[in-house]
Amino acid sequence: MNYMPPISLHDRLQAVFADALQIAAAQVTDDLAYRGIPEWNSVAHMALIAAIEDQFDIMIETDDVIDMSSFAKAKTIVENYVAP
């Protein structure tokens, strides 16, 4: 039987970003910034937050919503919620 590595948080979050912002996964890099591309506007941001909450089954605090200014930041924030 082949060993299947667990899907990393990075990969899961990247997929959520790509889906919510309707961009290619390859575009989702650490320096991808809120309002840095037309697709990541305030409307998409609300959809993105909802999608992350759904996907990771978490409730994101207000302070974290307004701090989620890049993909790198989002990873750090989501890690804090899902850390065992």
Next chain:
Amino acid sequence: MAAIDGATGERLNYADLRARVDRFADRLRQRTKPLIFLLARNTAEGLAAYLSVLNAGGVVALIDADLAPSLLDRLVAAYQPDWIAGHAQPPSPDGYGEAGALDSLSLLRRRHAPEAAPIHPDLAVLLATSGSTGDPKFVRLSHRNLQANAEAIAQYLALTPDDRPITTLPFAYSYGLSVINSHLEAGATLLLTDNGVMQRSFWDLLAAEHATSLAGVPYTYQMLQRLRFDERDLPCLRTLTQAGGALDVTLTKTFADMAAARNWRFYVMYGQTEATARIAYVPPDRLAAKIGSIGIAIPGGTLSLDPESQELIYEGRNVMLGYAEGRADLARGDELGGRLRTGDLAAVDGDGFFRITGRLKRFVKLFGLRINLDQLERDLAEMGDRPVACIGDDSRIRVLVEGTSGPPSGMDRLVASRYRLHASAFAIDTVASLPRLSSGKVDYLALGARMR
């Protein structure tokens, strides 16, 4: 203090602002009345540039700073502006060359004078009717329009030099511009930022500079609710205003209750770019009893209903001169005589408060942007040979493509990119056949009922 620039930290008192406006105006003056395209952001220099054009006796077209270059080229071709000013160096359209700067704003100048009649002396500002879609249909506004609306707003909001509004809307959007004009009229302090409520820098500026008011379209209020606005420490906040489409009843009640509990004034308002910005407002002390109403006319204005059609008619000095579709139209004067048919259907109650009941024209307002459903249909019909019908309300658009196979590929991308709409704001479906009237036209009433 006139303005504080949140990005640079620069502080301008009214004398500083005047000096900068005079300096910029000297740069822009020319033999004939100039037209300047300003790709405007909420910055001290953007503000000074806007005022300097008015000061120089020119016309300023306020253009969404994020407009795609191809759409900007289209507007440039239609209006042949004498100058193009922007925060970033815009790519030079054909016939334009670099012409120095207004401090950090770059300037492009047209090489040859436009071949058109001179611009009408009353014209001062051009605003887009549909935000960021690049539609060349503009509203023509005079100094008198701007002054009348600024005075009326300052009066009913009881603005004073102690007011400190933080910008939440684009400069080029009539509501955003009305916040700027009315507060300058009152001698207040503008807290200028292009950052929004979803960014920490916005809240830092609001707290550090003691913002007293903010303005929002319905979507802003949805975001504020998600951000648990009611739990925020906002000791300086006194006033909230809302316009740019109908706020749903539940959200209106939520914010009305919040405002009552925290001693804020919450103004639900109604307006159109065609009336410079503001037409009506609900006095905050009547809001609880008048949820769902657009209120009463602003000071100096009058609302009435067309006895035949029930269309809402507004009369006042802030009613635009007329529309423009290109440079030649800028020679035209006042075509409406202060009377605007709003295109909205309304009813009035015993207290004289108006309520919107429907719309004559087929457009929706999504996220403060006006989208013409007929125009959207025409755009989408170009994608293929299948009939397309669009219906919707101020929360969502539905696109129906006739046929049995799925929607044409790429249609969702076209809607998303051209109209800057997120996927959650529209849906594309196929229907075997669109209901039609005997004339062959799509029966939108039947279609709407079927989709409900």
